[in-house]
Amino acid sequence: MRGEVGKIVGEATPYEFSFQIYNPLEVKKGDFVKVWNDADGWFAAYVSEIKAVSKSDERDGSETYLAKAVVLGKRSGKSIILPKTPFVPGDRVFKAEEDFVAECLGFYEDGVYLGYLGDTKIRVTLNPNTLVQKHVCILAKTGSGKSYTAAVIIEELLEKDVALLIIDPHGEYESLKYPNDDESLEEFGLKPKGYADKVRMFVPPKSPLADKADGILRLDGINLSAEEIIEMGEIRKSSAQAAIYQLIREMRGRTYTIQDLIDEAEQLSGNLKAEIIGALTKIEETELFSENPTPIDVLMQKGKAVILNLAGVDPVHQDIIVAKVCREIFEMRKRGEIDPGMIVVDEAHNFVPEKGIDKSVSSSILRTIASEGRKFALGLMIISQRPARIDKNVLSQCNTQIILRVTNPNDINSIKRGVEGITSEMVEEIKRLPVGHALVITPDLERPVIVRVRTRKSKHKEAEEIIKFEKKKAKKEEKRKDSPKKEIKEKKGGFFKKLFGGD
Numbered sequence: 001m002r003g004e005v006g007k008i009v010g011e012a013t014p015y016e017f018s019f020q021i022y023n024p025l026e027v028k029k030g031d032f033v034k035v036w037n038d039a040d041g042w043f044a045a046y047v048s049e050i051k052a053v054s055k056s057d058e059r060d061g062s063e064t065y066l067a068k069a070v071v072l073g074k075r076s077g078k079s080i081i082l083p084k085t086p087f088v089p090g091d092r093v094f095k096a097e098e099d100f101v102a103e104c105l106g107f108y109e110d111g112v113y114l115g116y117l118g119d120t121k122i123r124v125t126l127n128p129n130t131l132v133q134k135h136v137c138i139l140a141k142t143g144s145g146k147s148y149t150a151a152v153i154i155e156e157l158l159e160k161d162v163a164l165l166i167i168d169p170h171g172e173y174e175s176l177k178y179p180n181d182d183e184s185l186e187e188f189g190l191k192p193k194g195y196a197d198k199v200r201m202f203v204p205p206k207s208p209l210a211d212k213a214d215g216i217l218r219l220d221g222i223n224l225s226a227e228e229i230i231e232m233g234e235i236r237k238s239s240a241q242a243a244i245y246q247l248i249r250e251m252r253g254r255t256y257t258i259q260d261l262i263d264e265a266e267q268l269s270g271n272l273k274a275e276i277i278g279a280l281t282k283i284e285e286t287e288l289f290s291e292n293p294t295p296i297d298v299l300m301q302k303g304k305a306v307i308l309n310l311a312g313v314d315p316v317h318q319d320i321i322v323a324k325v326c327r328e329i330f331e332m333r334k335r336g337e338i339d340p341g342m343i344v345v346d347e348a349h350n351f352v353p354e355k356g357i358d359k360s361v362s363s364s365i366l367r368t369i370a371s372e373g374r375k376f377a378l379g380l381m382i383i384s385q386r387p388a389r390i391d392k393n394v395l396s397q398c399n400t401q402i403i404l405r406v407t408n409p410n411d412i413n414s415i416k417r418g419v420e421g422i423t424s425e426m427v428e429e430i431k432r433l434p435v436g437h438a439l440v441i442t443p444d445l446e447r448p449v450i451v452r453v454r455t456r457k458s459k460h461k462e463a464e465e466i467i468k469f470e471k472k473k474a475k476k477e478e479k480r481k482d483s484p485k486k487e488i489k490e491k492k493g494g495f496f497k498k499l500f501g502g503d
């Protein structure tokens with residue numbers, strides 16, 4: 001038979017075996033091979049390790065090459081099966097055809113196209129329902145391609161009309177609006193595409209990006225909790241914190257705004273008065289809270305992505321914004337008042353930190369969504385460069401894990417603890433992954449796979465490019481103003497504005 005590359009040697013189980021390679025140039029780490037199993041037929045296996053060993057009976061320095069192969073299993077109906085009997089030493093090992101490997105792995109048809117499997121041209125397509133409803137995390141050291149990979153998934157989910165809210169602390173996602181011009185798109189069988197018609201950017205009132213935004217985010221300022229006021233007002237003294245709790249107790253049964261609390265605090269006496277009024281005034285001055293808040297259903301709409309761009313916003317305010325927006329989305333989702341969807345949380349270690357390492361007001365609701373969100377079709381995408389600093393419970397709720405290069409020993413340890421079924425070989429692999437390569441672990445695949453993440457269709461956070469694009473667009477707009485179709489297009493703009501609100 002053509003394509004024979006070696007034979008099984010030593011011990012073999014139904015799950016893995018070693019084989020002697022005939023020609024070391026023909027098999028390399030990461031390749032796929034196939035072997036026959038008398039009980040269950042052909043199976044594909046992944047070459048996870050290769051070593052050269054000297055032949056024991058020869059002193060002339062000649063060597064033999066041994067490979068370790070992990071059996072991938074094969075699709076049988078909806079599940080993946082592994083053979084029930086071991087492979088047999090002496091049996092022949094063949095190169096596996098790409099179609100056969102794809103068939104064995106059984107990627108989801110018309111799924112989320114993440115990239116190519118290892119060095120092959122096999123498309124890795126993940127089940128969108130698993131991704132969204134059972135949560136996903138993207139972990140990697142900085143610069144390894146976290147936000148790039150997140151954007152690839154966002155593009156795919158947008159095309160599947162999923163509602164997305166993106167918490168974007170560094171302003172990295174607005175470039176989704178603009179098409180990429182990277183030639184490597186072709187290699188992945190794709191064309192450039194911007195998502196300007198689907199992506200809107202919201203910012204808090206005093207954001208440095210307020211002029212550029214599609215909408216201003218204002219939160220419900222009615223009946224803020226003592227915890228929220230203490231956090232936002234950065235009230236550290238326990239006596240001042242106690243005074244805030246007391247102020248709010250006095251409001252019991254009434255609805256109140258920050259201004260009402262300031263008026264009430266005027267009645268206080270003693271040296272805490274100035275401190276409390278100062279803290280409340282500071283909150284008032286953010287203009288974040290309003291009696292006419294942004295309707296939450298505007299932030300979560302089928303087929304649209306709303307970016308909450310928090311670049312340049314005080315981290316304490318970011319925390320409150322995330323807490324309040326996510327809480328309302330969860331409550332509305334429970335009542336079926338907004339579309340099912342996914343909340344993407346970049347820099348997640350800041351919003352849902354591991355207990356004992358840091359504190360945040362948003363932790364509680366993010367933990368609730370991680371554990372209960374799937375019941376209400378509300379998913380989470382958790383993105384972080386510091387896995388060791390994220391709440392372990394939240395990480396363990398992410399059924400799909402996408403891990404790019406990680407080297408920090410603490411982060412490696414937390415991945416080992418938090419990711420079920422990860423082997424020491426996979427850990428070694430994670431430390432060496434090139435930029436844009438990811439280990440993907442998902443319940444729909446029997447084995448973790450290495451994916452070469454595809455090129456983005458939309459532009460990746462290159463500010464200069466975006467400015468160029470904006471200039472081009474402005475020129476086009478000038479021309480359009482002189483064209484007779486002007487009125488119709490403006491009407492469309494009006495509808496869009498209505499849909500998203502915005503200032």
Ligand SMILES: Nc1ncnc2c1ncn2[C@@H]1O[C@H](COP(=O)(O)OP(=O)(O)OP(=O)(O)O)[C@@H](O)[C@H]1O
Pocket residue numbers: 140141142143144145146147148149385435436437452453454455456460
């Ligand atoms: N799949 C990919 N294909 C092509 N280029 C990629 C890919 N993934 C990452 N890159 C390149 O690597 C760079 C870093 O990726 P990215 O910005 O996603 O890193 P990051 O892990 O989010 O870093 P940071 O923590 O600094 O935000 C990108 O600017 C891009 O040039």
